[in-house]
Amino acid sequence: MAISEFDIISRFFDGRGPQRADVRRGIGDDGAVLRVPPGQELVAVLDTLVKGVHFPDNTPAEAIGYKALAVNLSDLAAMGAEPAWFSLGLTLPGRDVGWLEQFSAGLFGLAGRHGLQLVGGDTTRGALTVTIQAHGFVPCGGACSRAGAREGDDIYVTGTLGDAGLALLAIAGRYHVAGAGAEELRERLERPVPRVALGMALRGLVHAMVDVSDGLLADLGHVLRASGVGARIAVERIPLSEAMKAARDELGERQCLDLALSAGDDYELCFTAPPSSRGEIMRLAEAHGCSCRRIGVVESGGRLVCMWEDGRVYRTGRKGYDHFADAGRGSPDEKQ
Amino acid sequence: MAISEFDIISRFFDGRGPQRADVRRGIGDDGAVLRVPPGQELVAVLDTLVKGVHFPDNTPAEAIGYKALAVNLSDLAAMGAEPAWFSLGLTLPGRDVGWLEQFSAGLFGLAGRHGLQLVGGDTTRGALTVTIQAHGFVPCGGACSRAGAREGDDIYVTGTLGDAGLALLAIAGRYHVAGAGAEELRERLERPVPRVALGMALRGLVHAMVDVSDGLLADLGHVLRASGVGARIAVERIPLSEAMKAARDELGERQCLDLALSAGDDYELCFTAPPSSRGEIMRLAEAHGCSCRRIGVVESGGRLVCMWEDGRVYRTGRKGYDHFADAGRGSPDEKQ
Numbered sequence: 001m002a003i004s005e006f007d008i009i010s011r012f013f014d015g016r017g018p019q020r021a022d023v024r025r026g027i028g029d030d031g032a033v034l035r036v037p038p039g040q041e042l043v044a045v046l047d048t049l050v051k052g053v054h055f056p057d058n059t060p061a062e063a064i065g066y067k068a069l070a071v072n073l074s075d076l077a078a079m080g081a082e083p084a085w086f087s088l089g090l091t092l093p094g095r096d097v098g099w100l101e102q103f104s105a106g107l108f109g110l111a112g113r114h115g116l117q118l119v120g121g122d123t124t125r126g127a128l129t130v131t132i133q134a135h136g137f138v139p140c141g142g143a144c145s146r147a148g149a150r151e152g153d154d155i156y157v158t159g160t161l162g163d164a165g166l167a168l169l170a171i172a173g174r175y176h177v178a179g180a181g182a183e184e185l186r187e188r189l190e191r192p193v194p195r196v197a198l199g200m201a202l203r204g205l206v207h208a209m210v211d212v213s214d215g216l217l218a219d220l221g222h223v224l225r226a227s228g229v230g231a232r233i234a235v236e237r238i239p240l241s242e243a244m245k246a247a248r249d250e251l252g253e254r255q256c257l258d259l260a261l262s263a264g265d266d267y268e269l270c271f272t273a274p275p276s277s278r279g280e281i282m283r284l285a286e287a288h289g290c291s292c293r294r295i296g297v298v299e300s301g302g303r304l305v306c307m308w309e310d311g312r313v314y315r316t317g318r319k320g321y322d323h324f325a326d327a328g329r330g331s332p333d334e335k336q
Numbered sequence: 337m338a339i340s341e342f343d344i345i346s347r348f349f350d351g352r353g354p355q356r357a358d359v360r361r362g363i364g365d366d367g368a369v370l371r372v373p374p375g376q377e378l379v380a381v382l383d384t385l386v387k388g389v390h391f392p393d394n395t396p397a398e399a400i401g402y403k404a405l406a407v408n409l410s411d412l413a414a415m416g417a418e419p420a421w422f423s424l425g426l427t428l429p430g431r432d433v434g435w436l437e438q439f440s441a442g443l444f445g446l447a448g449r450h451g452l453q454l455v456g457g458d459t460t461r462g463a464l465t466v467t468i469q470a471h472g473f474v475p476c477g478g479a480c481s482r483a484g485a486r487e488g489d490d491i492y493v494t495g496t497l498g499d500a501g502l503a504l505l506a507i508a509g510r511y512h513v514a515g516a517g518a519e520e521l522r523e524r525l526e527r528p529v530p531r532v533a534l535g536m537a538l539r540g541l542v543h544a545m546v547d548v549s550d551g552l553l554a555d556l557g558h559v560l561r562a563s564g565v566g567a568r569i570a571v572e573r574i575p576l577s578e579a580m581k582a583a584r585d586e587l588g589e590r591q592c593l594d595l596a597l598s599a600g601d602d603y604e605l606c607f608t609a610p611p612s613s614r615g616e617i618m619r620l621a622e623a624h625g626c627s628c629r630r631i632g633v634v635e636s637g638g639r640l641v642c643m644w645e646d647g648r649v650y651r652t653g654r655k656g657y658d659h660f661a662d663a664g665r666g667s668p669d670e671k672q
């Protein structure tokens with residue numbers, strides 16, 4: 001059954017999820033009217049998911065709703081921001097009530113967990129595209145940044161890396177896994193857990209932070225360029241899930257490591273901090289139920305080097321700097 | 337020539353247009369860090385344009401860039417807000433440098449005129465879709481609303497109505513106009529002028545305000561429902577452009593009036609205010625170089641009636657409430 005834009009908004013979006021006192025006016029006017037608390041700055045992030053590009057065609061609507069918000073929450077987490085509001089630009093090929101029910105359930109399930117209110121948006125007809133702008137707060141001057149990494153800092157990542165990439169391989173039939181293992185991988189791809197509380201807790205402790213959305217080497221590369229430094233990564237220290245370890249038999253160690261270093265969509269945090277903060281960082285990670293591992297150190301110069309423990313350089317077969325391939329910059333190991 | 341996402345951002349978007357002191361951090365991090373001035377509330381609006389839906393396939397890239405921002409500025413104007421920042425979600429089928437040059441020229445041309453800074457966004461691959469979230473300020477409690485219209489208020493519109501709809505008819509070959517007239521119409525469709533300064537000036541004077549994006553009857557209908565009132569519109573008072581008046585010979589008076597009442601994409605302001613404010617409103621409109629006309633009055637009840645001066649009801653052939661057709665609500669004259 002097709003329904004009107006007005007009905008889509010009132011039935012699936014208006015008044016759902018948390019209703020916050022700092023939203024002076026939400027859905028229903030030409031714009032939302034919002035109040036930023038005194039002493040706080042506003043953090044604004046925006047991410048778009050396109051069907052067939054950012055998620056496979058057969059992704060359940062509930063997972064699309066969840067993930068469209070999760071990737072924005074992950075950006076807020078990387079800034080150390082406390083989530084507050086979001087706006088939704090939803091472009092739909094049709095007006096399928098069942099799809100909208102599932103999509104909005106995924107969206108508001110996650111929004112509720114983080115106290116986020118939907119304050120406005122636009123529903124249009126076209127190829128399935130979901131753009132969310134999310135807003136959060138940081139104390140004035142307190143936002144984390146990509147630009148603060150310093151020589152001698154430790155480099156950390158949360159969780160495990162490469163699982164979303166492994167899930168995509170499995171969906172494409174290029175890796176064979178069944179049962180609970182397949183479910184778990186799919187969950188990692190479709191339902192990344194944004195590290196919001198840990199991101200906020202790390203504010204003031206970290207020198208630089210980024211979320212791992214384009215792959216560790218690419219995103220750490222952003223930090224290094226913004227900070228004017230280089231880094232050395234210990235390949236053996238890259239955190240791998242049990243699912244990834246199990247995949248090594250079929251795929252080989254190299255392909256698994258490459259996934260962990262270069263596949264995107266993990267939405268973990270990568271950050272740098274001085275060695276004096278090690279104890280505090282590990283304590284915070286544990287308090288937030290989030291694994292966290294030191295994987296390398298920040299160095300002078302602009303190079304990003306991956307090393308085996310025995311001192312050999314690890315040359316990844318995938319381009320960690322895919323984004324920049326056309327700009328004359330190669331993958332990290334091409335620079336050696 | 338195809339270029340990378342990184343190069344698109346640095347070449348066409350980063351550092352262009354006004355650079356504002358209240359932007360603590362703009363493009364280049366996971367999010368923007370923004371400072372709302374003390375005593376001000378934030379107004380957030382979001383609009384999406386989809387190729388083939390919101391603009392014809394052959395629309396010049398420069399016009400798409402202009403219009404994507406203009407429709408958001410028009411929403412800010414309807415709230416009485418002072419424009420400040422915007423974020424851009426740009427989904428592109430390819431990475432055409434010429435197209436991007438024109439698109440960004442249109443975007444930043446308009447942004448510069450209103451002191452608006454681009455603070456972030458996301459560039460993705462897919463069917464051409466442009467989502468902009470724009471931010472503005474209003475003094476605390478001062479935002480205009482759809483919900484304040486009162487019985488006895490005058491109803492005003494700025495500019496002239498229906499021209500964008502007439503331009504679409506001409507593009508579709510259903511209305512025949514050539515030369516300067518065709519150019520002028522096309523300009524009205526592709527380059528609507530958001531009434532930003534007048535919207536801000538009207539703050540505190542108007543009881544309710546909306547921008548005319550879906551057609552006068554539909555948008556005034558939003559105001560009436562939100563305010564719990566009805567209205568009577570004087571058909572002869574609807575402001576028509578010279579281009580529209582010239583079209584009456586070919587199209588007939590009825591079709592021209594229907595365009596003015598129901599066609600969308602005009603981006604004029606429609607507002608209500610008490611009769612005591614007539615002089616002040618006309619003075620402000622003139623000061624802002626914007627024509628403005630009283631077209632009716634707010635009444636009790638929930639009906640929206642269009643009348644000829646001789647007392648006959650005007651029954652439009654188009655549905656002014658298209659958005660709600662499936663919800664069991666008819667067009668305004670079906671309610672009579």
